[in-house]
Amino acid sequence: MYVAVKGGERAIENAHAWLAEERRGDTSVAELAVAQIREQLSLAVNRVMAEGSLYDPDLAALAIKQARGDLIEAIFLIRAYRTTLPRFGATNPVETGKMACDRRISATFKDAPGGQVLGPTFDYTHRLLDFKLTAEGEVPEAPTAEPRHEPTPHITEFLQGEDIIQREPESEATPGDLTRQPMSYPSGRDIRLQSLTRGDEGFVLGLAYSTQRGYARNHAFVGELRIGTVAVEMEIPELGFAIEIGEVELTECETVNQFAGSKTEPPQFTRGYGLVFGQTERKAISMALVDRALRWRELGEDDLGAAAQDEEFVLSHSDNIQATGFLEHIKLPHYVDFQSELELVRKLRREAGVEEVREAAE
Template identity: 75%
Template structure:
């Protein structure tokens, strides 16, 4: 038994060394630096920050390098590191209406106060391989953004002003923190949104797509999609007011969905909402569609059996770290379990053969 344990330790050490060698790749090729990953693979960094629930581009870039580009493994590393950090305070709610907008579009109104801002987007590219990138040539500088961008009002405020969309419920209750407390069902909307914002992008995207194909009630328009930086403020008891401690980049999406009404209430559109760390508009849009689908009960709608309407199905399976852990644990040693089942199958087969022989 001692020899087996020592042999296992040696094999694991060798696997670690092999992993480090594979991570480095060809020594003749320059090694990727963390700043390179942070600056040139921004969308991957943003996804790791969002699903890892930790806004730190440098740590996210380091995790991507350590994980050899496996973003789910990188998210795992970030979440594990996050558990070691002390919590000094909670910030006040960020004001996305005061966002320094990098990108802001609406599919519902052409002419907006503040204008449509296309920003950095793949929407208008041709989706053809650009071999100039392989040549590593210089990049033409983009137009300079204004140093002090104006405050841009939310599109939803225009509909809200005329009573055309449901009022956003306001509550002074402190929402539960999914990063510190286990998920409890049924979940309030604040908890559902937390689960979705750190859920796997591919899973949330697939659920959102399913709602658009009829498996849910989210015939939606993108009221507004905005990406930009917002100030993070913390209230200091000794001062009696909030102090800005930094800025973070966010992606926010608000969707306008099919309307509701009754004999006593005039028709109004309904809302879907998504908010994600970093630039991640696909995730924010998908999140807003799934959020709207999960609201069927509070809006008095029928449950049609769609996966995106099933709160337990969505929230229990959207977390890629939990999914990965449960999936990948089956590749670890299960010798004792398998031997027990193997012995049971052999016994059942022997009994079946004995009965067959007796019948003959």
Template identity: 85%
Template sequence: MYVAVKGGERAIDNAHAWLAEERRGDPSVAELSLAQIREQLKLAVNRVMAEGSLYDPDLAALAIKQSRGDLIEAIFLMRAYRTTLPRFGTSRPVETADMACDRRVSATFKDVPGGQVLGPTFDYTHRLLDFKLAAEGAPTEAPTAPPRREPTPHVTSFLRGEDIIQDEPASDATPRDITREPVSFPTDRAARLQTLTRGDEGFILGMAYSTQRGYARNHAFVGELRIGMVPVEMEIPELGFAIEIGEIELTECETVNQFKGSKTEPPQFTRGYGLVFGQTERKAIAMALVDRALRWKELGEDNVGAAAQDEEFVLSHCDNIQATGFLEHIKLPHYVDFQSELELVRKLRREAEAGQARKAAE
């Protein structure tokens, strides 16, 4: 047994060395720097920060490099590192109305106060390979526009002024932290939104797409999608007031959804909500659609049996780290389990063959 353990240890050490060699790739090719990953693979960095629940572009870039571009592995690294960090305080809720918008679009109103800001997006590109990018050192020609610095009101505030969208009053209650307290069912909307923010983008996208195809009877408009920097403030007890400790980039989406009314609510619009670190608009839109689908009970709607309406199903399966851990553990040694299964199948086959022989003899 000792020999097997030592042999396994050597094999693991060799696997680590081989992994480092594969990670580096051809030594004749210049090594990627963290700055290059952070600045040129920004959308990958944003996803790792969002699903890793840690806003730090440099650490996200390091995780992407260490994981050889496997974003789920990078997210795992970020979450593992996050557990080692001490908590020294809690920031105040950010005011997204004060966002310095790099991008702000609405699919519900053409002319909105503050205007539409197309910003950096693939939406209007032709999806053709740009071979100029293959020329190393090719100069960039796209001009950069400064972000808006004045406060930009939310589109839904105009609908609220007409009293035709459901009012969602602010609450002073401190939301439960799902990284410290496990989610139990049924849960509240704050815990659902936290879970969706950390959830796998592909899974959330699939759930959102199912609602659009009719599996939740939920027709949505993008009331507003905005991306930009918001200040983060923290109360300092010694000072007696809050100070700004930094800025973070966020993507926020509010969808406007049809609602025919219920016994207690008049016909009006309702909304779904998504808020994610970085420029992560596909995730934010998908999150808003799933959030709205999960609100069927509080709005008095029918549950049509759609997967996106099943709170336990969505929230228990959207976390890619939990899913990966459970899926990939089956490639680890299960020798004893398999031997017991093997002996059981052999025994059942012997019994079946003996039964057939007795029938043949009769």
């Protein structure tokens, strides 16, 4: 047994060394710096920060480099590192209405108050490979545009003024914290939104797509999608007031959904909501669609049996770290378990006379 253990240990050490060699790649090619990943692969960095629940572009870029571009592995690294950090307190809720918007669009109103700001987006590009990017040298400088710094009102505020959209209930209760409390069902919307913002983008996207194809019957309009920076403020007990301690980039999406009314609610529009670290608009829109689908019970709608309406199914399977751990553990040694299964199958075959039938056929 000792020999087997030592042999396995040497094999693991060699695997680690080989991994480091593969990560580095061809040494004749310049090594990729963390700063390059942070600045030029920013959308990957944003996803790692969002699903890792830690806003730090440098650490996210480092995790991507260490994980050889495997974003789920990078998210795992960030989650693990996050658990080692001290917790100093909680900040005040951010004011997204005061966001300095780099991008702000509405699919519901052409002349939206505050204007439409297209911002940096792939939406209007041709999906053709740009071989100019393979050439070395400076990229042509893009026109500079200042982000909008004055307060930009939310589109839904204007619909709310006409009282034709559901009003969100106000609560003074402190939201729960999914990172410190285990998930329980049924869960509040605060916990559901936390779970969705940490959830795997592909999984949440698939659920959102299912709602658009009729599974949940929630036809949605993007009332507003905005991307920009917001100030983060924290109450300092010694000072007696809040001070700004930094700023974060966020993507916020509010959907406007049809609602025919129910026994308890009049016909009106309803909302879905998504808020994610960084420029992560696909995730924010998907999150808003799934959030709306999960609100069927509070709105008195029928349960259509759609996957996106099943709270326990959605929240139990959206976390890619949990899913990865459970999935990948099956490639680890299961020798004893398999031997017991093998003996059981052999016994059942003997009892069923399978072996005798096969020998007679031969």
